[in-house]
Amino acid sequence: MTAFVLVSGPFTGGWVWDETAVRLREAGAEAYPVTLTGMGERGGEAGSRADLETHVEELVRLVDGIAAADVVLVGHGYGLHPVLGAADRRPERVARIVALDTPLPQNREAAVRSVPDPEVRALMADPAWDGGPVPPPTRDTWPRWGSTEGVPAEALNRLARRAAPQPPGTLTQPLLLTGAGSALPVTGVLCTANGSSIDLVEMLVESGPPQFRALADAGIRFLELATGHWPMLSVPGELAATLLRAAAGEGHQVSAPERAHVPEGPxxxxxxxxxxxxxxxxxxxxxxxxxxxxxxxxxxxxxxxxxxxxxxxxxxxxxxxxxxxxxxxxxxxxxxxxxxxxxxxxxxxxxxxxxxxxxxxxxxxxxxxxxxxxxxxxxxxxxxxxxxxxxxxxxxxxxxxxxxxxxxxxxxxxxxxxxxxxxxxxxxxxxxxxxxxxxxxxxxxxxxxxxxxxxxxxxxxxxxxxxxxxxxxxxxxxxxxxxxxxxxxxxxxxxxxxxxxxxxxxxx
Missing domain, CATH: 3.40.50.1820 (Alpha/Beta hydrolase fold, catalytic domain)
Structure with a gap:
């Protein structure tokens, strides 16, 4: 049996995965939607004191308590940071990592570097910022955090209504990896309405910055969903089916370009x-x-x-x-x-x-x-x-x-x-x-x-x-x-x- 640990992005909690989790369980899998300490409805438990390390340790404890043979860790937005941290500490328990419409962060990278909202970045970079919780988006500003295409109006209202302040340490504390989980297979699920696609990945591998060459690794696969950045709200059934395909090792492998006249090497x-x-x-x-x-x-x-x-x-x-x-x-x-x-x-x-x-x-x-x-x-x-x-x-x-x-x-x-x-x-x-x-x-x-x-x-x-x-x-x-x-x-x-x-x- 496969167990899916579903970790959401900033300002949200495990509730965003409710419909997807139901579909996974109907297919015979286990599903664990996670609300991390200090986030969502658990915002009062640690308040602004929770940080990335808090969340990594929490996921490690959850993984340790799962009896299923295959554990798939799914990270969306900020959630991919604690997912990678937990996989680094328990690589023997993790069958696969799924990066849901989110680029893989590097060692020592803090999540704030990839925050898409310029107002939030400006707030956190302001010397006068008091370091308090990061205010959540409003209904009108959620699209700054990723395309909301396909999300029903009711679900978007719920996303705005239930959004909670984000503990700042979760965004500013760097991700520390030993490399123990570097060989784990990874599936990138790309949401095409948010601008990502397999074609774009192939472009980056072929002629983008050198770090993108790693996306052609044999252990990395890619799948696409024709929706915006919130597939758990816009297409929960299709997302569940895609996660099951990812767990089975399906997906497109990007190949490094081959040109006879170009020597090997970076x-x-x-x-x-x-x-x-x-x-x-x-x-x-x-x-x-x-x-x-x-x-x-x-x-x-x-x-x-x-x-x-x-x-x-x-x-x-x-x-x-x-x-x-x-x-x-x-x-x-x-x-x-x-x-x-x-x-x-x-x-x-x-x-x-x-x-x-x-x-x-x-x-x-x-x-x-x-x-x-x-x-x-x-x-x-x-x-x-x-x-x-x-x-x-x-x-x-x-x-x-x-x-x-x-x-x-x-x-x-x-x-x-x-x-x-x-x-x-x-x-x-x-x-x-x-x-x-x-x-x-x-x-x-x-x-x-x-x-x-x-x-x-x-x-x-x-x-x-x-x-x-x-x-x-x-x-x-x-x-x-x-x-x-x-x-x-x-x-x-x-x-x-x-x-x-x-x-x-x-x-x-």
Missing amino acids: THLLPFLLDVPEAPRERRGRIDLHLPGADALAEGPRPAVVFVHGGPVAPDQRPTPRDTPFFLGYGRYAASLGVVGVTLDHRLHGLADYPRAAQDLVEAVARVRADPRVDGDRVALWFFSTGGLLAADWLAAPPPWLRCVAASYPALAPLPGWGAVESRFRPVDVVGSTAGGPPVVLTRAGREHPAFAATVQDFLDAAAKNGVEVDLVDVPLGHHSFELVDPTDASRAAVERAMRSVLRRLRD
């Missing part, structure tokens, strides 16, 4: 496609300056190109972006052409981190412009991949010294399911909104993922409507990150053309 460590000479590099805090030769510097301050990486990038990833062959290559390439190439490490570690990354970029640019070897009136910003969202601020209010905005295979609006990204980071909405804005050099991969390609087309349509000058550099046979995965003559020619276009605008 994509971000592949060599840069151009053979460029080394250049003097100076480190200044979060930025590196790649300096042109002495003859060029003797002519006076030089224009600068600031290269902005995408992400999210794990905080402990080594090398960091500016030390990878990719950004070393771009920085040196700019220096070889007589301008200052600038690379930086900004702190885009999670989808909620775009404001912090944007501030890192502002500070980096100010530092670059203050350097006496840089002509502060001639600067270009060049964004890559999901770093493209950071272009929004500069397009909305372009300073006079910003001579050009470049973007390579960018996301120019948040991707499906990226509800945690603040609405301000939408370049498609602001391109051309200010008269006299900078020209754009946009490099487009012909074999781009549909989610990225859609944002690029929307951006081009908006730019044309608003009269923005766009130099479009197409790589018809190129994939996302074509400089690394498609190091062809056509790719080299595209990089050279894009750089010439940027430099022409810096020198005009």
Whole structure:
């Protein structure tokens, strides 16, 4: 017999699983909907003193008391944090972990990093916050925590009515994992109306940040539900059937991409496609300056190109972006052409981190412009991949010294399911909104993922409507990150053309 332990997200309790639990029991399984200490109707038991460790220990005790041979731990939203913590302590008792429309957190990651509501994030980041319980959403603000599509009006009213303050320590205390449960099989149940899908996972595995490669592990499967983020309220019967399929090991396995010309190993460590000479590099805090030769510097301050990486990038990833062959290559390439190439490490570690990354970029640019070897009136910003969202601020209010905005295979609006990204980071909405804005050099991969390609087309349509000058550099046979995965003559020619276009605008 299989026993399902059902752990809900913030502000809720085990009651959200009632109908799903009934369906599981009717199918012959055991079901244990959990209301954790300090949450839901148990809010008065520990109040704000409950934290993640409280919940991990509680789940461990529950697992220890279950006699069924197969225990499946199901985590939804915040609930996945204590689920992983308990599985790490009792791996021999857990048959499978189910991540219900929730990305897998990493070791030492606190749940607050993935809180999608910007007002809650701002509250918890405010130095004046008293550290008290986090207020629950209202009926109108529940959609900030995930799509409510398919949830009947009565159920949505009940969700709002029964929502309870969340103990802050559950969101701020980091998840500590020993690795004991790392080999346990995992099923991700993706709710497509909330923006997640198997296609999106395959895109991230193929060309997203390196940490997503782990999603192609043989022990991970994916199933989809055509509903919003609350399937236990919108489609409880379908959810029960999907959980039973997950327990049986069913689901789609994502495969890592196979390309004969790409060596094995992490994509971000592949060599840069151009053979460029080394250049003097100076480190200044979060930025590196790649300096042109002495003859060029003797002519006076030089224009600068600031290269902005995408992400999210794990905080402990080594090398960091500016030390990878990719950004070393771009920085040196700019220096070889007589301008200052600038690379930086900004702190885009999670989808909620775009404001912090944007501030890192502002500070980096100010530092670059203050350097006496840089002509502060001639600067270009060049964004890559999901770093493209950071272009929004500069397009909305372009300073006079910003001579050009470049973007390579960018996301120019948040991707499906990226509800945690603040609405301000939408370049498609602001391109051309200010008269006299900078020209754009946009490099487009012909074999781009549909989610990225859609944002690029929307951006081009908006730019044309608003009269923005766009130099479009197409790589018809190129994939996302074509400089690394498609190091062809056509790719080299595209990089050279894009750089010439940027430099022409810096020198005009």
